[in-house]
Amino acid sequence: MVVTIRDVAHVAGVSISTVSRALASPDKVSASTRLLVEETARSMGYRANRAARGLVTGRTSSIGLVVPDLENPFFGSICKGVQARARAAGYSVFIADTDEDPSLEDEAVRNLTKQVDGVIICSARSTDAALQQAAQDGPLVLVNRALPGIPSITFDNGGGARAVMRHLIALGHRRIAYVAGPVTSWSNRERTLALQTFAAEADHVDLIELGNFPPFFSGGMQAADLAVASGATAIVAFNDLVALGVIERLRQRGLQVPADISVTGFDNVPVSALVWPNLTTVDFPRIQMGRASVDALLDTVLARTSPRPAIQEIPVELVVRQSTAPPAQPS
Amino acid sequence: MVVTIRDVAHVAGVSISTVSRALASPDKVSASTRLLVEETARSMGYRANRAARGLVTGRTSSIGLVVPDLENPFFGSICKGVQARARAAGYSVFIADTDEDPSLEDEAVRNLTKQVDGVIICSARSTDAALQQAAQDGPLVLVNRALPGIPSITFDNGGGARAVMRHLIALGHRRIAYVAGPVTSWSNRERTLALQTFAAEADHVDLIELGNFPPFFSGGMQAADLAVASGATAIVAFNDLVALGVIERLRQRGLQVPADISVTGFDNVPVSALVWPNLTTVDFPRIQMGRASVDALLDTVLARTSPRPAIQEIPVELVVRQSTAPPAQPS
């Protein structure tokens, strides 16, 4: 029924070792044999059984990808990048959605570890200890979270935050509110720190920290009134969804963006370009990050001597759109 | 280094067959042995090698999922549903993103077929013939596309379209434009047909068909002016993104939604609830569809006598929000 290497060998009139070698390491057989075997295999529709190969080589040619929420376009993009690069390198991708649940995440990692060559964890929600443990059990790469000793790929949150501040200050804003994300969020800490530092270094700039708020539309709705009460002329939101929530609440209160107040986000999710006003935000090249994580993983898996730093930072870019403008009454 | 069934057997003082049986079919060994083996295995951190098991059983305990674009939240949700249900059934999920490319899709399916127990193809872009062929090579389930002879899960596009028409007519609209999606889209054909039929059966209702347009924001931008020129008081867009494009273009032209003109979409993507005005649209329960597809696949894989119909239709629901209202000048 299903054609094995044995069948190919029989038809081609050679041994199974020769077939194996002709297909896997072409330089180990004569050119004529190789051609014969290749042609026979093709005509018979032979495809090597991965399980059998994995059994003897100890390699599965597949990697595991763990994400908190597949429905979130942020992670969808990363998956896309991972998948594309893995395919190009001859690897398949096992996917696991953890539903933002740390214990499910740990379990998924444990499950995967034994059946793949390496694991990529995206925005890990688990504890440092659990991750360190997981790193012991097999090749592991962290995406959007950095942990010493484990290859990690992160976005340059600090650079993004600085770019936003620079932009707002250049427009003339001097009183700027930051709607913070979850306390547990590593990205949030990075952004907060960078904003504080930049504000402290600039002249006559006040940074008002609000929050923490949930990183969704609803979080923005909650935060908007506080931001207005603070007298800020510009609001930096933790991410695009929060920014949209802020804008919606401002709209409800009759405030115009950007005429009365400027709003920015982070992430550059697709929707941020579709709404009115378009969002000024920081673009995070997520597909590129997915690709980079596969490269980092394969570095470890293939034990290439890795010249890459353990923690790699992907540059980000400010995208100026229509949600930012000079303040109504310049101070 | 890695603990095998042999190690467990040695420590527990039984044969490897007994370990295998104690773990896989507990009723075949005595209770005391089972406990002993289970405890030993746990303490040693034993996890069965999937490749080895697959080699002898011919089962991989994994399924393949092929989607056109992981970045599209529509597919992200389906993935989530698939992944969750598969996990619950003890299956892992291989994922393949085809970048909307039919030939990549065919290749992905071919690649997967040999290394998984079954494949789910989401919104297949490939030809009927190629799909029929793929169905010969192994268990296959189609999602969001129906093909006779292959188990298919689809949304009730017709029902959704009728619900939209009923709603608009109830509001008093009599001249309704449909901004059609791609000609190649199966969903588009289903929706068009249902709209036509319903309009024909209703009294004094004109359906103006526009397009075809690309199923994105830009498609809506293109279509809006035609819709206005047609004198329609309500616009039914192929999907939410198109609807958003339509609204944006209307806004640019100074037309208010829904005061001047009503707009509806299909899909109920998350963003449709976040924008202003919120979109009246048809909710497609995508996670549920993902789950249903796994069930259908496992029916075939496990050769359960399947009482399910070959083509299963998932009910959809009209979500009335703020983008629809009675027409300005009732006709």
Add this chain to the structure above:
DNA sequence: CATCTCAGTGCAAACGTTTGCAGAATAGGA
């Protein structure tokens, strides 16, 4: 006590590959 049944266990083959080792064939050099 002899016989039978049956639950529990172990032996060993099989799954489809890869790969170290050894043998065969070929070519080259003396």
Add this chain to the structure above:
DNA sequence: TCCTATTCTGCAAACGTTTGCACTGAGATG
């Protein structure tokens, strides 16, 4: 012509499981 080096090929052992078959011993039945 013989020897050696080199290239190519085949044999067979592994990889870690599952599972058909045979065996053992205990309990039941006569």
